[in-house]
Amino acid sequence: MKDSVKDDILEILIPETDIRTKVGELASRINADYRDKNPVFISVLKGSVIFLSDLMKNVDIRSSLDFIAVSSYEGDTESTGVVKLEMDLRESIEGRHVILVEDIVDTGLTMDYLKHNFMTRRPASFNICALLTKPERTRIKVDIAYKGFEIPDKFVVGYGLDYAECYRNLPFVATLRPEIYRKVK
Numbered sequence: 001m002k003d004s005v006k007d008d009i010l011e012i013l014i015p016e017t018d019i020r021t022k023v024g025e026l027a028s029r030i031n032a033d034y035r036d037k038n039p040v041f042i043s044v045l046k047g048s049v050i051f052l053s054d055l056m057k058n059v060d061i062r063s064s065l066d067f068i069a070v071s072s073y074e075g076d077t078e079s080t081g082v083v084k085l086e087m088d089l090r091e092s093i094e095g096r097h098v099i100l101v102e103d104i105v106d107t108g109l110t111m112d113y114l115k116h117n118f119m120t121r122r123p124a125s126f127n128i129c130a131l132l133t134k135p136e137r138t139r140i141k142v143d144i145a146y147k148g149f150e151i152p153d154k155f156v157v158g159y160g161l162d163y164a165e166c167y168r169n170l171p172f173v174a175t176l177r178p179e180i181y182r183k184v185k
């Protein structure tokens with residue numbers, strides 16, 4: 001692996017400027033829909049933190065923030081299909097308007113798991129905001145109220161998304177050169 005992560009890029013799928021515009025649009029919709037509702041943004045660690053921080057900077061309504069961590073990938077490019085709760089929320093969401101912020105919805109298993117888990121906690125409402133979706137990979141259909149971009153069935157990195165914990169700091173969404181997937185383990 002070379003020292004600059006940019007050297008490992010094969011193709012930029014979504015440039016930084018397109019992401020910025022889309023995040024602004026999503027935030028405007030949230031501002032309009034959640035005025036006077038004091039929603040809680042729940043960020044799914046770790047992939048959604050960059051998206052969440054840009055989104056929240058564009059949101060101008062009263063709101064709060066919490067984090068949850070789940071795993072299903074274990075460092076490779078294929079989901080294990082088993083979702084595991086690694087870290088729970090700090091605050092109760094009972095009676096709160098929840099906006100679950102996710103980097104990418106791939107098979108839908110993670111969002112489906114979290115939706116069912118959260119509904120047992122009796123929130124006032126529940127919506128998902130996801131930057132990316134891969135429609136060709138859907139195994140469980142989940143309703144995504146705030147959707148950024150649909151992408152093809154390719155493993156992508158950047159803007160929070162990792163491969164083997166690397167590449168989250170890229171400001172765009174990209175694919176990696178094929179040899180990288182074999183080298184970084």
Ligand code: IMP
Nearest residue numbers: 047079105106107108109110155156161
């Ligand atoms: P799902 O449960 O299959 O929908 O997978 C959701 C999780 O898988 C996301 O939160 C990501 O952490 C990870 N994931 C899915 N596709 C990609 C990808 O293309 N790049 C990086 N991570 C991915």
